[in-house]
Amino acid sequence: MAETYLDSTELVLNMGPQHPSTHGVLRVIVKLDGEKVLGTDCVIGYLHRGVEKIAENRTYTQFAPYVDRMDYVASVSNGLGYCLAVEKLLGVEATPRAQVVRVILTELNRIASHLLWLGTHALDIGAITPLFYCMREREYVLNILEKYCGARLTTHAFRIGGLQYETYEGFEQECLAFCDMFLPKADEYEELLTGNRIWVERMRGVGILSAADCKAYGVTGPMIRAAGEKWDLRKAQPYSGYQNYDFDIPTGEFGDNFDRYLVRMEEMRQSVRIVRQAVAALPAGPIMAKVPKVIKPPVGEVYVSIEAPKGELGYYIVSDGSTQPYRVRVRPPSFVNLQALDKMAKGCLVADLVAIIGTTDIVLGEVDR
Amino acid sequence: MSLDSAMPEEQKPEGVQGSGPARSESPQPAADAAPAAAAPKPEAPKPAAPPKPAPKPPAPPPPPPDWEGDLPTALKAEFGDKVSEFIAYQGQPSFVVAQDAAHQVVTSLRDIHGFDYLVDVTAVHWPKRDEAFDVIYVLYSFVRNERIRMKVRIKDGQKPASVVDRYVTANWLEREAYDMFGVEFAGHPDLRRILMPDEWTGYPLRKDYGILEMDNRWVQENLGIESGQ
Amino acid sequence: MKKLLRKIFLADLLEGLWVTFRNQDPKYIVTEQYPFARPKVGERYRGAPRLNTNPENGETLCISCDLCALACPENLIVVGWERNAQTKRKELVNFTYDTSRCMFCGLCEDACPVDCLELTQDFELANYSRDGAIWDRQMLEEGPKPARYKF
Ligand code: SF4
Ligand code: SF4
Numbered sequence: 001m002a003e004t005y006l007d008s009t010e011l012v013l014n015m016g017p018q019h020p021s022t023h024g025v026l027r028v029i030v031k032l033d034g035e036k037v038l039g040t041d042c043v044i045g046y047l048h049r050g051v052e053k054i055a056e057n058r059t060y061t062q063f064a065p066y067v068d069r070m071d072y073v074a075s076v077s078n079g080l081g082y083c084l085a086v087e088k089l090l091g092v093e094a095t096p097r098a099q100v101v102r103v104i105l106t107e108l109n110r111i112a113s114h115l116l117w118l119g120t121h122a123l124d125i126g127a128i129t130p131l132f133y134c135m136r137e138r139e140y141v142l143n144i145l146e147k148y149c150g151a152r153l154t155t156h157a158f159r160i161g162g163l164q165y166e167t168y169e170g171f172e173q174e175c176l177a178f179c180d181m182f183l184p185k186a187d188e189y190e191e192l193l194t195g196n197r198i199w200v201e202r203m204r205g206v207g208i209l210s211a212a213d214c215k216a217y218g219v220t221g222p223m224i225r226a227a228g229e230k231w232d233l234r235k236a237q238p239y240s241g242y243q244n245y246d247f248d249i250p251t252g253e254f255g256d257n258f259d260r261y262l263v264r265m266e267e268m269r270q271s272v273r274i275v276r277q278a279v280a281a282l283p284a285g286p287i288m289a290k291v292p293k294v295i296k297p298p299v300g301e302v303y304v305s306i307e308a309p310k311g312e313l314g315y316y317i318v319s320d321g322s323t324q325p326y327r328v329r330v331r332p333p334s335f336v337n338l339q340a341l342d343k344m345a346k347g348c349l350v351a352d353l354v355a356i357i358g359t360t361d362i363v364l365g366e367v368d369r
Numbered sequence: 370m371s372l373d374s375a376m377p378e379e380q381k382p383e384g385v386q387g388s389g390p391a392r393s394e395s396p397q398p399a400a401d402a403a404p405a406a407a408a409p410k411p412e413a414p415k416p417a418a419p420p421k422p423a424p425k426p427p428a429p430p431p432p433p434p435d436w437e438g439d440l441p442t443a444l445k446a447e448f449g450d451k452v453s454e455f456i457a458y459q460g461q462p463s464f465v466v467a468q469d470a471a472h473q474v475v476t477s478l479r480d481i482h483g484f485d486y487l488v489d490v491t492a493v494h495w496p497k498r499d500e501a502f503d504v505i506y507v508l509y510s511f512v513r514n515e516r517i518r519m520k521v522r523i524k525d526g527q528k529p530a531s532v533v534d535r536y537v538t539a540n541w542l543e544r545e546a547y548d549m550f551g552v553e554f555a556g557h558p559d560l561r562r563i564l565m566p567d568e569w570t571g572y573p574l575r576k577d578y579g580i581l582e583m584d585n586r587w588v589q590e591n592l593g594i595e596s597g598q
Numbered sequence: 599m600k601k602l603l604r605k606i607f608l609a610d611l612l613e614g615l616w617v618t619f620r621n622q623d624p625k626y627i628v629t630e631q632y633p634f635a636r637p638k639v640g641e642r643y644r645g646a647p648r649l650n651t652n653p654e655n656g657e658t659l660c661i662s663c664d665l666c667a668l669a670c671p672e673n674l675i676v677v678g679w680e681r682n683a684q685t686k687r688k689e690l691v692n693f694t695y696d697t698s699r700c701m702f703c704g705l706c707e708d709a710c711p712v713d714c715l716e717l718t719q720d721f722e723l724a725n726y727s728r729d730g731a732i733w734d735r736q737m738l739e740e741g742p743k744p745a746r747y748k749f
Contacts, residue, residue, distance in 0.1 A: 044563065044564065045562075045563060045564035045565060045566070048564045048565065050573060050580075052549070052574060053573055053574055053578075053580055054580070056576075056580075057580045058671050061669075061705065062669070062670075062671035062705065063671070064703075065671060065701055065703035065705065066671070069701075088459055089459070091459065129614075129617075129618055133621065136626065136628050139628055143640075146639065146640040146642075146643060147640040147641070147642065148640075148642070149642060150640060150642035150643045150644040150704060150717070151643075151644055151702065151704075154701065154702075154703075156703045156704060164704075164708060165642065168641070168642070188617055191613060191614070191617050192613075192614045192617050192618075195610045195613060196610050196611070196614055197605075197610050197611075215485050215486050215511065216536060216537045216538065217537050217538050218486060218487055218488065218536070218538030218542075219538075229511070231511060236514050237514065237516075300433070300458050300459065301458065301463075302458070302459050302461055303461060303488075303489075303507055303516070303518060305488070305516075312488065314488060314489060314507070316489065316491060316505065316507070318493055326493070327493045327494075327574075329489070329491045329505075331488060331489040331491075331507070335541065335545075336538060336541070336542070339537075339538060339540065339541045368564060369564075
């Protein structure tokens with residue numbers, strides 16, 4: 001290695017960990033030939049907090065707030081996955097009302113997550129305006145979350161077995177108002193970006209990852225859909241009542257940056273559809289299933305995964321019959337998706353690297369855990 | 370056939386029974402959060418500290434049902450006694466593979482049975498057992514829409530074969546298992562630490578690694594502080 | 599041809615500018631003018647902790663049951679109590695709450711059986727020293743008094 005580093009034709013560039021476009025503390029060592037990327041090596045772990053170790057020293061209830069801190073822009077999804085996993089271990093299921101409220105909040109959070117992605121990614125590419133608009137719309141979602149559970153980012157919205165909080169007065173109306181407000185805004189973003197020449201030139205044909213590569217690299221979420229694979233865990237293995245909603249899985253064609261952008265835009269619209277149906281179908285009833293006060297699942301192990309905004313988020317929990325989990329393994333979508341960066345970036349230009357990291361949509365809190 | 374989505378309904382009643390003893394316990398709510406036994410506490414909460422002799426379940430919970438279907442049959446036919454313990458706990462199929470056959474089984478699963486997506490590779494530490502580590506592979510098949518779990522039991526120091534040559538995604542996942550548990554994968558192209566610093570010693574997710582433990586020498590040398598706590 | 603014309607006249611850029619122009623409308627402004635105006639936070643907002651007292655006689659509602667300390671994942675609450683020799687009841691002596699380690703998850707609040715410990719809508723928790731982040735009983739009962747500056 002040492003010789004190649006000194007070779008005059010190749011340049012090793014250190015990008016990050018303090019680089020604005022890596023959205024956190026990602027360090028990428030890039031090998032360059034002129035402006036062409038020959039290879040990348042990600043150095044991660046700067047944000048490692050040992051979440052899995054903490055889990056082994058907390059009770060099942062106590063660990064729930066920690067999962068919010070992994071993918072902190074979509075904390076509701078993290079909480080949902082964890083609660084579903086423990087519920088599966090316990091053999092209980094959330095009540096119908098709780099399930100519907102969960103769906104509403106998770107979908108709203110998916111919109112918020114994609115909005116943050118869109119805004120920051122547009123900023124990376126050089127378009128500042130969408131950031132302001134996306135943040136503005138995201139604010140409405142965060143306000144709903146704040147009113148519902150008292151926190152905007154690390155929500156801790158769900159509890160094992162159901163919900164802690166009943167919906168507040170005007171919850172349904174606010175969700176619907178957001179949906180009505182949001183759809184024209186989404187068109188507005190598209191007006192700003194989809195036809196924009198700079199945007200298209202920067203995104204089209206860059207960072208291509210075919211469906212076969214996605215499978216080999218374990219890449220999931222919007223990225224595999226952009227490659228044309230119509231696969232979404234909400235449809236493939238429905239959880240929390242997703243089989244009751246009518247929505248489409250948007251797919252792309254080429255698996256490049258632009259397709260990923262289009263898929264995420266369409267996913268937000270589909271989320272709006274789900275929220276509308278869920279609000280209309282919100283049943284009355286209890287919000288908490290019968291779970292013991294001390295959660296003590298029987299000996300066993302489960303792997304439960306959900307479709308988080310970034311891909312398949314899985315929880316593998318081993319119980320030894322005590323009040324603390326024996327082992328919690330989080331299968332983070334960002335971590336696995338980031339691995340494909342090298343494949344996507346090879347042969348493109350340095351400037352495109354930023355765009356590729358952007359459309360991979362990583363959250364370092366989740367990569368490093 | 371989708372085991373994952375078809376089975377849970379049949380499984381649920383059993384699961385609920387299994388958690389019966391836990392539910393009947395403690396009318397007194399003080400045990401809401403039983404103290405973390407391992408976590409050092411600033412002030413040991415006396416009232417709930419001794420683990421209450423929980424009412425012993427009258428009978429051990431029924432063993433998880435066998436996992437039946439064409440896949441176990443095919444695997445048994447192909448690998449004989451190298452594969453065993455086909456169970457479907459909570460409707461989730463899993464099985465155990467002998468360490469020396471793991472790589473062949475993975476290859477067969479990928480090439481013949483269509484499990485084209487390796488979801489996760491991880492490990493669990495069982496210090497009391499002779500085979501101290503479970504290495505867990507979660508596999509998914511897009512065509513069958515089915516998720517299975519494969520377990521390989523290894524002794525401390527044994528090296529399971531890396532599956533990077535079958536699934537590229539195993540690269541980082543195996544590095545993480547190595548980083549956290551010290552399980553070395555034979556034939557891995559680039560087995561380095563991934564989340565912890567390269568020079569760190571010790572494997573944090575092993576059970577004998579305390580939650581406050583750290584590599585003091587590394588902390589002192591690199592951070593210039595006495596201790597991270 | 600149409601494409602070429604669009605290109606020459608920068609139609610895509612003008613469309614984008616038109617969107618920006620439409621958004622000049624002040625009804626789209628959502629920026630909060632903190633600290634000139636304090637934003638209103640949700641009713642369930644989990645902010646600064648408070649120990650509630652009985653509004654009539656000012657006595658604490660806390661029954662020193664230690665449930666909040668047990669529920670907290672971060673183990674940051676320490677309830678100090680003494681048994682009153684006459685009434686045989688626990689009496690709260692001290693209560694420390696380390697806001698620097700708190701993650702405002704609300705589990706302690708949920709655990710409290712008497713609505714004593716509560717996370718309030720106060721969100722100004724900044725301090726000049728680390729020790730200042732550890733709140734004692736008096737501070738918890740009276741609430742924080744952040745400095746208000748005039749501009
Ligand atoms: S809010 Fe959470 S972290 Fe903070 S004291 Fe309460 S239980 Fe502990
Ligand atoms: S749970 Fe409430 S009553 Fe019990 S010690 Fe804590 S503050 Fe006091």
